[in-house]
Amino acid sequence: MSRPKLAIPSYRRHSASNNATVRLVDASGHRRDIYLGEYGSDQSVVAYAQALIQWKAGTEGVSATAGRGLSVNQLILAYWRYAEGYYGSASRELVAYRYALRHVRKLFGPTEAAQFGPKSLQLVRERMI
Numbered sequence: 103m104s105r106p107k108l109a110i111p112s113y114r115r116h117s118a119s120n121n122a123t124v125r126l127v128d129a130s131g132h133r134r135d136i137y138l139g140e141y142g143s144d145q146s147v148v149a150y151a152q153a154l155i156q157w158k159a160g161t162e163g164v165s166a167t168a169g170r171g172l173s174v175n176q177l178i179l180a181y182w183r184y185a186e187g188y189y190g191s192a193s194r195e196l197v198a199y200r201y202a203l204r205h206v207r208k209l210f211g212p213t214e215a216a217q218f219g220p221k222s223l224q225l226v227r228e229r230m231i
Contacts, residue, residue, distance in 0.1 A: 111157065113150045115141040122146035126157045144184070148172075151180030174218055175211040178203050205229050 116123045122138040136153050139146035152172045182203070189195045205226050210218055 110154065113138075113147070122150065124150055124153050126153065128157075144181070147184045148177060148180055151176065151183075172215045173211070174213050174215050175207060177215045178207055178211075202226075202230070 111124045111126055114123050114125075115121075116137070119137075120141050122141040122143075123135050124138065125133055125135050127133050136149075138149040138153070155172065155176060182199075185196060185199060209226055209229060210222055213222075
């Protein structure tokens with residue numbers, strides 16, 4: 103008999119503090135609320151994506167990132183999904199982002215996002231030129 107599929111926790115607004123939250127439930131039924139930052143901010147959307155990645159890895163018993171933090175590829179994917187909803191899937195902004203993010207992904211995709219710094223950004227800029 104297979105295990106029932108878990109629903110993906112939603113990105114919610116905590117009205118009293120205007121913070122974004124997500125309620126995660128593990129395989130044993132324990133619930134915990136995680137505060138992600140100001141509701142609607144880019145930081146909270148990225149924190150939500152990272153929380154979901156870690157939650158999914160914990161529910162399946164396998165690490166999605168092999169014991170490392172959030173990768174640049176995962177960060178790009180989380181931002182892309184956010185941007186599609188914010189700008190619309192046919193906007194000019196997404197075309198510009200696609201061009202820039204293509205270079206970031208090719209150079210630093212599997213790199214841990216915390217390791218991506220000013221020198222990495224300079225390399226991306228040089229590649230674009």
